[in-house]
Amino acid sequence: MTELVNGLKDALEYTRLYRDQIFVLKLGGEVLSSPEALDNVAVQVALLESLSIRVLVVHGGGPQASALSRQMGLQPEIVAGRRVTSPAVLEVAKMVYAGQLNVDVVAALRRHGVSSVGLTGIDAGLVTVHRRPPVEVTDDDGITRTVDFGEVGDVDSVDTRLLDVLLPRGHVPVVSSLAADSEGRVMNVNADTLAAALAGALGAQKLIYLTGAPGLLRDPDDPSTLVAFAAPEDLQALLLSKSVKGGMRPKVEACLRAVKSGVRRTHIIDGRTPDALLLELFTGGGSGTMIVGEREKRTYETAGR
Amino acid sequence: MTELVNGLKDALEYTRLYRDQIFVLKLGGEVLSSPEALDNVAVQVALLESLSIRVLVVHGGGPQASALSRQMGLQPEIVAGRRVTSPAVLEVAKMVYAGQLNVDVVAALRRHGVSSVGLTGIDAGLVTVHRRPPVEVTDDDGITRTVDFGEVGDVDSVDTRLLDVLLPRGHVPVVSSLAADSEGRVMNVNADTLAAALAGALGAQKLIYLTGAPGLLRDPDDPSTLVAFAAPEDLQALLLSKSVKGGMRPKVEACLRAVKSGVRRTHIIDGRTPDALLLELFTGGGSGTMIVGEREKRTYETAGR
Amino acid sequence: MTELVNGLKDALEYTRLYRDQIFVLKLGGEVLSSPEALDNVAVQVALLESLSIRVLVVHGGGPQASALSRQMGLQPEIVAGRRVTSPAVLEVAKMVYAGQLNVDVVAALRRHGVSSVGLTGIDAGLVTVHRRPPVEVTDDDGITRTVDFGEVGDVDSVDTRLLDVLLPRGHVPVVSSLAADSEGRVMNVNADTLAAALAGALGAQKLIYLTGAPGLLRDPDDPSTLVAFAAPEDLQALLLSKSVKGGMRPKVEACLRAVKSGVRRTHIIDGRTPDALLLELFTGGGSGTMIVGEREKRTYETAGR
């Protein structure tokens, strides 16, 4: 009883600060694969929404797409954390991202009383991409080769008009990582990058990655090397030092782009921890890694988190 | 050249009549399975939209779901034109309806310059269903048995608020046939029925089924028995006479419900014929079957189609 | 930390229920006389406001008016819980209610970041009263006499137009208990009655009296006789039994009128207890006395508080 009241009073400052602000939430495959984790996220989003925070959810579904690919006799190929997408794999991506997982997320939110709307980047011209040309890729083992990622698009532009209609009315858009090029050809998009592009275009206050790791680690195998707080120049150094590997690489790159395009703060936290999101948002303590822009960094000491 | 101008002048009366009216378009599996047919529909929708007609598209995807089911080792079961939906089949439906086909329809419309938004009945609480209890079903052969359709929902209510926001802004909602019950459990819904429920709730002027048949036939095997025009009492008689079979049965039942709930006219036309939709809408001739309500019938002689 | 998150999650259901609802809060003299109690109320109102609850504060200031009266050589006279108001006492009331106390409440709210607007019932024609004619009054001792209350008005009508402009914009009106008659003559109004009239006119969801007592007691001298929950017929009986005395009498009568005019629930709680308001609103436990209307009573078992 007292606990609740104290909680409410402690949260007061934050609820004021966050009201009517936009938060972009990227759900990783680890969250999507666990009904409990997804339910846990849904209840947290419901709470944010009840505090008049405008939430947009982005998701991909790599592990699930790989699983279905295999079930259908297609060997998944991932290079530098990004999926090579043949036309057959694109069909799998449509089924898994826009079909199975998007419906699961929307339904989980609906169960907790949130009005969510499942979308892809194709809807209402939301995201326009161009097909990625074959690129030199150096993988985690330092080997470089030319890769044609196939039906994979890189984001050219975002048209937020549909979101501008949905967000102020209390609908939570749930965007899966598909988009189309200017000719209307459907393509797979990296969900981490997509989340950063949407956050930038919307002028989001926060971009939060709910992942399967405790945050950004200097040594991926040693949880004690968690980077709690980082400015862009720190990240540049980390990226050069090659200690950022696998799926964490696009996340870190996306965070860098996001803060450059005006997102105030980006977070990489563990989506499997109960209440991770609320703890990060409403307590001074936080968890995981917070990445801020240049100017933000300088004022960090004095401002509340 | 003259052709165009004459066409425009002939269409003038209709464009006035239809402006800002809502048309609900149900796409059958035959349209969805042919890229050419889908493209053909998209260009027609684009034209309607440019004339300020508000279009909402509904689709299921029975044949495609059956195909994927088989590919994944599940034997599809259809009773009285409706799919029995086990939990595994529901996953298939999510992937095919909300994933593959919904993305295909949205992308086809986007290629023709239409701002479309892919949805399911789960989004924004659009459709609430209840799980269908086991029912006595008499199939086309007159055999009655008790069937549990599984994860299949019957529509309880429609909340059009999201559509009320999208339609006047020129977005074309594309709704695939999934919904949820009041507890948020996802269920398969008959797409014909869903289209009728949405048309009724929106006060649509027209509900149009684009099917793989030339219309309602008194003898399903004899195209010369096409019913060009029917009032509710005619349909009741036809339904009793058992000559309406298979997937046509839910369509006819849905048309009956739709006109009862205030939809002015419902049409069953052949979606594979090029320009079928425009011919039906903008010429006196029409094609396929038109079903009107009681009162409408009486004024039919004097009013334009 | 966990405490906060749990608090937030527990409160989720209530925040949804209360969003954009109007709560009318009557502050008693005991709250007004203690800077700590007032500050405590202000922080709670700030929290409610941050949850998009529309709060209106009403206050009188009996003890403070009596004190100033005495300081200025005027002997205060209270009959049946209501102040006899000579022209000189009316000047005191203006100074104390609209001047000293209203400014104190507005300033306390401003200190906690709430945009509050101090008003009286005279502003913008908010409350119209008529001068109370001399009435037969039976005091707590059963003695009946004819009393002319002087410059005291009884509420005829409420014009909520100014409040309708202020409340949705997040301003908290703070109304002190003065009003005018149709000729514009200023009069003193019983603040408890005023609060009930405003709550009724606004269709408030809750009317809450923050008093100097733990609630309504069957025996005013025995806190263990607290009436936790009461329906109108219970109160009628209590009023007849004469056990409701002094300033509690107008409160109970006001609660009765408020529930009759459509206010869903009224509460009489102890304003000096820290967090009394939040405890009452956001926990199942509650404190003090809750009074509901007829129909409400019947559904009380099943609905949350």
Added chain:
Amino acid sequence: MTELVNGLKDALEYTRLYRDQIFVLKLGGEVLSSPEALDNVAVQVALLESLSIRVLVVHGGGPQASALSRQMGLQPEIVAGRRVTSPAVLEVAKMVYAGQLNVDVVAALRRHGVSSVGLTGIDAGLVTVHRRPPVEVTDDDGITRTVDFGEVGDVDSVDTRLLDVLLPRGHVPVVSSLAADSEGRVMNVNADTLAAALAGALGAQKLIYLTGAPGLLRDPDDPSTLVAFAAPEDLQALLLSKSVKGGMRPKVEACLRAVKSGVRRTHIIDGRTPDALLLELFTGGGSGTMIVGEREKRTYETAGR
């Protein structure tokens, strides 16, 4: 039937392009004098309006004013394509332009279901002119003399506020060529110039002169010398070469001013040809003369007409 559908599909690109754009239509005396031609224009305007194109009609009525002048014993005098307007002639102009012809145009549009509103430049301060001082005029025969045009105004400014209210509501303003100076004195205005001034002030997409000639001819007597397409510098040369004579001169000058003030395209077409307007607007072929601005010219090859 197919004709219509093909016509609609061909027109699709144009209807999109033109929607909510403003077209200014100047009706020449030849159109106004023929009920059939006027009716023909009305049906075409009705079609444009049904496609959500915002149409504004401007007209003068030179031949009709001359006829009435003669009937009333006044000898009309035209210099360099512009009418000398004595006070008595101004009364004739008011009667013919604002009375007879304006009512005829408005009534013709009403007969075809268009909500039109008859105006002059005097209404709502629409057009402010100054009295034209006596000017040196060189007529088609090369003779120069000083002419006082009398009650003739040259446009100083346009106040579009009334039009800004009418056009988006689907009303078609029909403006006859009268205006007032800053003192409120009524004056005759050249209708070609007025049309260009209104088109410029409204940011119209098109300004179309419906005349009694097939377009601008290099040799006015030889229809085979039609100028199908011209840029400003071409017109300057033509004007200098003196081959542009009579009433065509103010039209060409007006077109030049219009494209300079931002109107995208101006057309001079034959208003007596059935469907001339629709052919020009909705087919690649066009008819008559199109005049574009500098930049427009450069992109003409690639852009649709």
Added chain:
Amino acid sequence: MTELVNGLKDALEYTRLYRDQIFVLKLGGEVLSSPEALDNVAVQVALLESLSIRVLVVHGGGPQASALSRQMGLQPEIVAGRRVTSPAVLEVAKMVYAGQLNVDVVAALRRHGVSSVGLTGIDAGLVTVHRRPPVEVTDDDGITRTVDFGEVGDVDSVDTRLLDVLLPRGHVPVVSSLAADSEGRVMNVNADTLAAALAGALGAQKLIYLTGAPGLLRDPDDPSTLVAFAAPEDLQALLLSKSVKGGMRPKVEACLRAVKSGVRRTHIIDGRTPDALLLELFTGGGSGTMIVGEREKRTYETAGR
């Protein structure tokens, strides 16, 4: 100086009462034929408009039409105060009403800073009439005959949508007495009747006839028999007694219809008297004849004029 201030203070009660109310002003031929009278009316309308009164002006132009008819060799024919309108006379009416006089009124208002918009009943479907069938008419001399009034319309309906847009924006519509039937055929309308129909449709507070007489006289030849105040039953008696003759008859009949359709008060005053309108509106004295409805009559003693 004091005069002005006293005037303002006296007018205060009226300005409040009239703000945002609609006044319909019918200008008679006597006002239209005198530039001074017209100017005098314009300055009074300017004042009303500056006090936020919504003014609509209606006019015909009988004497002027007769004069032009004669000038063009057409003998005017008036029966029972209404003009017989051959097709040739209709052309005259268009020229005089919609051309000459409408422009004069609009220009006079513009000179006094009023934004006026000249209209006819044809514009925007404002007034729909039917052609008056041949009727039995008893003239002032008691002789009855069958008269075909020709191109004369009787009002069927009024569509105020255009006026609803213009009036609140401070535009003063000036409507001349032409209208069209449902087929779009232009017809002459009695201006007195038109004014009453517009006043009724708009829910005007006042309908004021500015005429060439001091008001309604019991004996038309004796100004001392002025009827200062009349209720419907008084007028019925007067009409039966045949003392209401010529052009006064349609005015009185129109007043009767107007008060029946909800116009609060109608006035018949002398438009040639300087300040007649302001005196009537802003002083207790008034001038001319005031006609009120049944209920209004009963409250007349107590309410201000």
Added chain:
Amino acid sequence: MTELVNGLKDALEYTRLYRDQIFVLKLGGEVLSSPEALDNVAVQVALLESLSIRVLVVHGGGPQASALSRQMGLQPEIVAGRRVTSPAVLEVAKMVYAGQLNVDVVAALRRHGVSSVGLTGIDAGLVTVHRRPPVEVTDDDGITRTVDFGEVGDVDSVDTRLLDVLLPRGHVPVVSSLAADSEGRVMNVNADTLAAALAGALGAQKLIYLTGAPGLLRDPDDPSTLVAFAAPEDLQALLLSKSVKGGMRPKVEACLRAVKSGVRRTHIIDGRTPDALLLELFTGGGSGTMIVGEREKRTYETAGR
């Protein structure tokens, strides 16, 4: 009768000019202390409001505060026209300004049909001040000393959002001279300064001081030395010459600041003269002192007052 009409016609130009403009009216203690003067001001404000002028009233109440202070045993101390405010005096100021006088003004306006809203600078964060540090003050006698004015604030900023909501809806805000610092501490503010700050922030057209003097006098004891018109440089000279003394000094300083911050004209007039306000506003003659900005001064000869 004629008087009224002439008054209205004379005022026409002004009513146009002033419509929807904001006038800030500062009521001096001399006006507040006389029920007749206050009533007189109220009727004038009512008239302005009925002409759609937006009025904001500011008041202090120095003499009244001094009187109550003495009654409560506190000796008032005024230095250089500004009150030294101990905590006890602040309580008096709250009671007198926000309580007694504010209610009196609001009630007087209500009696004349004006919807007024009593405020202080504390409401809705209207005015933010900082506590004035001890300052060197030279009094009228040339003696300089360091004075700590106590709970006195100097204006830092004005947040007009609440006023922006109230003024266009026809509410007249009545602001008494209290405000709060950024910590929410209540302070006394000089009412003359407050009025100027509000006028500047609102972009008021006029700031008018209703005082107990005929205007600014070169010799305070000689009414014949009235300064009828002054530009800033004139005032600077006067202030240096020490002839501006007592309460007039802050008024003159405030006028200077107001014209610098964009207020077009400021007036110092005698609030006890009946109709002083209307005479000043609606006649060329004016009364009292008018102070204009630099540029205004240069155009004064040609423009109306």
